[in-house]
Amino acid sequence: MADTRWLDAEEQATWRAFLGASRAIFEELDRQLLRDAGMPLTYYEVLVRLSEAEGRQLRMHELARLSGTSRSRLSHAVTRLEEQGWVARRDCPEDGRGAYATLTEDGFEALREAAPGHVEAVRTLLFDPLTAEQVATLGTISEQVLRAARPDLAPPPPARPRPPTTGTTG
Template identity: 60%
Template sequence: MSGVRWLNAEEQRVWRAFMTAVTKFSEHLDRQLQRDSGMPMAYYEILVALSEAEGRAMRMSELAAVCHSSRSRLSHAVARLEKEGWVARRACPSDRRGSIAELTEEGFAVLEAAAPGHVTAVREHLFDVLSGEQLRVLAEISRAIDSGLTVECAKAREELAEL
């Protein structure tokens, strides 16, 4: 393909090292949560988001955005969390089409029990293996990647809205 800026050998090494590290780290965190708390990382992220929201409740559409999830995937996950008794769903009083997910007391207790193991895994495999300077650079790099993707995602949403 003409016009494609192919990766050179060094860029290929960086790209593959980055993807390997991110994938292994994510898989490790997911396995730790499954083993110690009986939930996948995606469920933990939902519980965390709700625990940090005002009143421990959030509109489903907002929760999907916060968790970087599609609405259908989030709805499926929340349905599973409802079956566990960790989340309750209710109608949105200001918009009948919308619904609100709320963290239950049982869900908060499950989150509190899961958090120490999760934080330990994050600390051991991210913060403890990097120097202070590496962490500063990682934060800078992460913000740059996020910023570029945020702009790209906003453009994509605008294009979809025009269809």
């Protein structure tokens, strides 16, 4: 608590640019999806994860983890998505507490229609302003930050050439 490691001028500038850029991106993505597809970004994410899952269904807690969202938020979201007919809840036979969320055919269709506009927006906002090299660096940086904050969400670190083990591990 004693001495705060304040940000110097350059760090401040970096932080504010990052804050501004991230906000701009996510707000615009949210607006775009809400306008063109009738769902906010977080709901879109939920549909994406479901669409990628085995049998287009997932346990609630797993869906929450994959979407990087809280169980409470997901529960609300699925209720809403159920009203729209895009997701259905199913009881879980293996675990009496559990519940599956399933992507309906309508939900899959909604996702298919929403995807192009969303991807285009991601490109316009994030990738187009950057060089290929910058994109690569951004990937590395993001993964490192993610690994520090949410190790459970980060992909495994790059398989770099490592010093050979002895091979006599016991």
